[in-house]
Amino acid sequence: MNKSEKAGFVVQKLEEIYPDVPIPLDHHSPYTLLVAVLLSAQCTDERVNKITPALFVEADNAFDMAQVPVEEIKEIIRPCGLSPMKSKSISELSRILVDKYNGEVPDNMEALEALPGVGHKTASVVMSQAFGVPSFPVDTHIHRLIYRWGLSNGKNVQQTEKDCKRLFNEALWNKLHLQIIFFGRQYCPARGHNPHECPICSRIGRKPMFRNFDLKPANK
Known part of the structure; x- marks a missing residue:
């Protein structure tokens, strides 16, 4: 798969697994x-x-x-x-x-x-x-997955955010970044990850990880 095809597959697979994704932090305003x-x-x-x-x-x-x-x-x-x-x-x-x-x-x-x-x-x-404005928040965990999936070679979250905004349709950004977070926790953690069982890595391959990202906790 080329990068565009990988991005399309990621969107399709995440939508299959997480058609409705909650905001993980409880709030009311x-x-x-x-x-x-x-x-x-x-x-x-x-x-x-x-x-x-x-x-x-x-x-x-x-x-x-x-x-x-x-x-x-x-x-x-x-x-x-x-x-x-x-x-x-x-x-x-x-x-x-x-x-x-x-x-x-x-x-x-x-x-x-x-x-x-x-x-x-x-x-x-x-x-x-909070405001529904198209944004693509990237933390170290989203950064890790986007790199793992071969969608960005960015060495920092700022570059990865730019790459994500170029790859994915703006209308998808707000939901997609949450889908990636939940997917990383459930299927694609930093440690103990089996790429052969991962619904995405098993299909599009897995790049070697930056060493420091492999040491990050998977749930945050």
Whole structure:
């Protein structure tokens, strides 16, 4: 298969396996999604979903969160890791949202990326999942699979994102990146992967992995 044929097969197979794919982080608003995605850095979605209910009981909007002491936020989110940095970012971005956006999460990449603790990937997730704007968030796990499937030779997530946007129809981006995440967890993990049993690798081949990606946990 050439690269275009591989991309078409990936889309077809993922649609067969995951015709309906849920958003993995529990949330009920753009703000709660933004906070959940920020917490998911170097943490599993499962753990984030266990922590956010307690946090959102305290505050589930920017106005209320801006009033919660940073130390209190830090204690609640401690199991997610990196709690000093994440609690400070949550507090600071909440104040900015109140001061500049009347408590609302902005629906453009530039404004999102200017918020404390919000990088390009986090902003892309919010644009995609909260506002339905075509985006293709790429983390190290999507990067690993796209490389494994021979769809990109990108040495970083930025290049892989560009390659994905060129390969796949824009209308597919928001759903496809979630399908890839779920597929990686179920069928194509970094470690213990059997390419002969994998529904995609068994058909399109498997490139040797970057060594550091093989050491990443499969579930995040």
